[in-house]
Amino acid sequence: AFSADGTILASVGEDGRINLWQWNQEEYTGDYTRTFLGHTSNLLSLAITSDSKVLVTGGLDGIRVWDIRNQRPLYTLADFDHPTYSLALHPKAETLVSGLKNGTIKIWNLNTGQPLYVIRAHQGITSALAFTPNGRTLVSSGYDGKIRVWDTQTWQLKYTLTKHTGKIRAIAINPVNGTILASASRDGVRLWNLNTGKQIAWLTGHQDWVQSLAFSRDGRFLATGGFDRTIKIWQANRTEVARQ
Template sequence: MASKRVEDEHFEEGADDEDFIDPNDVLVEFGDGGEGGDFPMDDDEEGGPGGEEYMDESIVYEDNSTQHFPSHKGSVFAVSAHPTAPVAASGGEDDLGYLWDITTGDELVKLTGHTDSVTSTAFNADGELVATGGMDGKVRIWRRVGKENWRTWEFLTELTGPDEVMWLRWHPKGNVLLAGSNDTTVWLWQLPSGNTMQVFAGHKGPVTCGSFTPDGKRIVTADAEGTLIYWDPRSPSPVFKLTPTDARFALDGITSIAVNPASTLAVVGGASGGVRVISLSKGDVVGALAGHQDGESVEAVEFVELATPGPLSGSAAASGGVVVTGATDGKACIWDLSTMRLRATLEHEDAVTSLHHLPAPKAHLIVSASVDKVLRTWDARTGTLVREHKGHHGPILDATLGLGGSVVVSAGDDGVCLVFQTE
């Protein structure tokens, strides 16, 4: 690879985030990343389209969804929504991704080219590009054709490098894509050129989760061995690293992470049920949240901004210091980070798989998805249930908000994606 480095000023305070990396800048690949464990998906594809594996004719199923997309032939592992248009991208066990209309359920584009399960999908900030990532190690990019036409897309490029793609995240403003791999490496690409900008090597296990900070200036990644690394995108060397050798950070592997809107705190969920609060300015553990059962993996973390009065508002709400964690114990716990106290517990009948908060002015509403086949909308100010969303015949593996938060789109182990009104 070429060795030209990104200009430092692109990440300085006040820099224009959209131009923070020159499209021609490509960085050296550092380290071979070592070898990570392999976690293959279940090869059983008996479910087929429409959740036939889960159908029981003796049961009367409730379905309050407004639309469904049944084209996948097997489990649907990932779904994401376009930032403005009525389009969702889903990826599944059938080695395919799809773009489809969430208002009609119509298939728009079949996203082909993968040779193994598609486990990640993601739209960039302006919705002009969509990425799919798979267990085959490929990241494939499509772009929208025409500024006014959201129904037509064309293949742009394929990015290679990772052994198996664990997750994808776009920069909050720029056309830069971040991916975590099963082989311990983290990749950074510039689009539309497809140039590799950086390969971060520092983890010792599969990189299970990660993200840009909301201000776009830093990257946080974490692995299955329990290590968290805070990166400056300009450098292959960590800003700081936390490992299980510090007893305060022993989580038996890290399974989820989120960064607060101010980009000052990260909340990390562990495979053992532990939750830790990390100061990104100090590079240290500043809190431990104990609310989930021991040994129950924390699968989702979501910050919530509470702008209106309620039992959970006050100093924590004013600072954005409310976070929700969801785990395999079926609980979603609401925490006040100003006091490090548990304020409410939301109950599912099985594992919580994802959490999402609506945008302002309804940012106090959160949607949880679960293996119990149900999504639920909650009021985080009071911990009360607002609405249940039913229609899946199997576990819900992923979910996303669309159309400005007015709908939630879910991906099921039953091979179907469903659309629900959030309220």
């Protein structure tokens, strides 16, 4: 994951290590700066606050919060009953949401480290989470093949999207307009209008599961990565591949 200002690249893996790089946006190169240690098992998710100061990591042994600038651990969130498969940070960086193996979403106060609410969201793993740029909507996906859209003022369900036929591996929201959602499964990538809840495109260029999604900063392109060992770049307002 990149920080919002594009200067930090962070990665996590099955070795429990968190690696940080200082990223050069002009040369597309990174200089390794630090490894954080503390987790004792596989890491499955990470998120960086919008001010690029705090990193949150989640895995089989819970959630940890790190100070990026001073390169030190801050605290651990007490959530060891169910592994954390997904994380998302509210744009105002005060609220953290975590998606758990048992299908729930837990909402945390990031400043205090205290849990606020628990939502029963999916049957099975909550695989991905994403806020809209204005923070008013949270989108979750699950291994039950469903996408759920939540009102962050009340944490009530707004509607459910159900066209996928298998586990949903990833979701991404266009960072510019905040209304276009991309979701990925074995049956391809689907694009949705979050204002209407309607599917607007179905991208089927991959030959296997689509595992990851990312919009470009200007919202013009969507990158998709799959188990077929290809990365495809799509024009976000069209349905053909621009590059692969």
